[in-house]
Amino acid sequence: MKKVITLILIPLLLVSMVPSVLAEEKRSLQDELIYYVMIDRFSNVDSKNDYHVDVKDLEAFHGGDFVGIIERLDHIEDLGMTTIALSPIFANTDKGYHGYWVEDFYETEEHFGTLEEFKRLVEEAHKRDINVIIDFPLNYVSATHPWVGDPTKSDWLKESDEISTPDMLTKDWLAGLPQINYKNEEAAKYIIDAAKWWITETGVDGYRLEGIQLMDPVFLENFVESVKETDNEFFILGEVWSTDRQEIAKYEKTGIDSLTDYASTTNIREAFVKPDLSMTDTISDIDSNIDTYEAPNMVTRLIDSQDMIRFTNQPIALNEHPGPRWRTALTYLFTTPGIPMLYYGSEIALIGNETPDNRRQMDFRTDPELIEFIGQLTTAREKLPSIAQGDFTLLHESEGFTVFKRQFKEETSVVAINNTSGTKDLVLTGEELENDKELRGLLAGGLVRSNDQNEYHLVLDREEAEIYVLTEKQGFNFVYGATLLSVLLAFFAFLFFARRRGRNRTEE
Structure with a gap:
């Protein structure tokens, strides 16, 4: 039997010595694959925090929570995504399911779970080599925030005539909210201290900052510098509500690691909505990015987001099957310069109209074909540094x-x-x-x-x-052939000796 074991181990050793065709590189920021999760709409596992939940109301809480995400980490890992981006986790006012009506920057939203459960989510993700970044709303607070109406905090918020409004996307759910006045040093310090606290307390890996063009430039640079002093590998993704590359590119100098490339999104969607369409404009976007950005491989590119009509709706409106539309579009997204960001539900071709209809409940009981295809794309990108970093x-x-x-x-x-x-x-x-x-x-x-x-x-x-x-060029692979032959010989030798030993026992 020792000889049989030796015969089996030798070919296994040979297999381990066969060189891989694919290169192995340490993962860097531009290798990240981001999966954006709206917590409330993803996975509801802990029923204890289902306060005033109404799944029939798209503007109410549906019950998604931290524990639900933990239970679905296998799904995210199977997709091959390396970073989870979460909608804001902070305590919100009634019906603030999206997380942007913040009432307390030091507390988790009770519908999502406790601070300890969030820490466990980060810990479990890290065990799988998955990073966790969270949306940190720096512009707005809820109308019921304690600062509102507090005479000692009157200058922590902007006057009504100073409030800026989004100019690109429909953001009705943010309209009229009080905006933080970062020219007030106390307000700026409070927010920066809170941001640093979450890093040291939970080990979170990054922040996504929405609408950075609404922020005071001095505060934005101080914010980025402060969080990176706390963790020099901390990842910051900035969203600029603009399709003007020059407007977006000027924020590269703030120290932000990646900026959202909305300038390319429309052309990607239009190019893949049905077959036989020219990709001239889509390819031109790549050239424009290379000419405009200092680090074109570091822009975050996307097809869907929480602010858009779901891409699936567009081919369906043209009587096109969404499966091939998504496969070709995602191949393009995952293999062209930039960091891909996948909005939850895209892997099942989830439908959805304007906000809040584009934030429907995730369904995990669907055909896995597209999920498996995305896994192939992410595996290829992981194995080939040229896809993420190449010219x-x-x-x-x-x-x-x-x-x-x-x-x-x-x-x-x-x-x-x-x-x-x-x-x-x-x-x-x-x-x-x-x-x-x-x-x-x-x-x-x-x-x-x-x-x-x-x-x-x-x-x-x-x-x-x-x-x-x-x-x-690979001719006949003699090492592989010898290895395969050795394994077969070892297998038959094992059968021979096992049968012979059984016969001897029978005769005894």
Whole structure:
């Protein structure tokens, strides 16, 4: 039996020695994959905190909580997401299910759970190497906040004629709320102290700041500097309510790590809403980002958010099946420069009209096909640093059939997206890639070898996508073949000795 065990261990050792085609790199900020969760609408597990819950009322609490997210960490991990972004966790006024009607910056919302439960959520996420960032509302407080009407805090809030209003998205749920006056040093210190307290108390990994153009510039820079002094690896995502890249880019100098790229969202949605549409404008967005931002790989890009009509609604309105629409669009999102952010429910093609209809309850009892596809995308992005960090080069674009390459150090990836109604093919030359190599597909597993003319002939079915990695040509893999043969021999040897031993016992 010792010999049998040895025979089994040797091939296993050989397997461990086979070099991987895919590169391994330590995860950096631009490698992050963000999954945005509206806590109240995600998963309700703890019924003890279901106060005045009404799932039929889209403007009431539905019961989602911290424990519910903990119970669904497997789902988020299966998607391959590396960061969970949570809607605000702070105590809110009645019907403040979205978290933006803050009444206390030092307390958790009772519908969501306790401080200890939030700490456990962060701890359990960290065990899976998943970061947790939370929305930190810096602009508004609720109309019932203790500062309102307090004569000692009268200058902690802006006068009515000083209040700014959002100018890009429909934010009726924020309209008329009191705004914090950060020219008041005491108010600014209070908020910064609260932000630092949550970092040290809970170990949270980052903040998402909504509507940063409404903030006092001096306060914003002080806020960023202060939280990063508390944790120098702390991640800050800033949302600018604008589609003007120049307006967005000026906040790069504040020390914020990533800015939301709303300037690209509309063109992405329009390009993938149905087949056979030109992607010229969408590709132009990439060039514009590269020309505008100091770190174009660090902008956060998205298709859906809590402020938009769900993308699923658009193809359905055109009698298009949303599955292929999402697969091609997400392939583009996850393989072009920037940090992808996936809004909860996108993985099940959740529908939803204008706010609050776009914040429907998450349903985990759905077809897993799209979920599995997203897992393939995130795995490819994790294994290929070129996808997250590489240079972008367009190789082909024609009415929805798009091919581009990403290059980082010695690694080259090629992404082909056939968002058309027919099979497409394309010949790439050795000058565009490299001579005498092969492309290995990571989604469908296709293999494209260069021919004698050093050409690569790509063929892609309608409404499909593939991510290739450029590698050396592989003939017969003798190491793999020997390993497989050794495993088979070991297995048959085990059967032989087991049968012989059984026969000996029978004879005895």
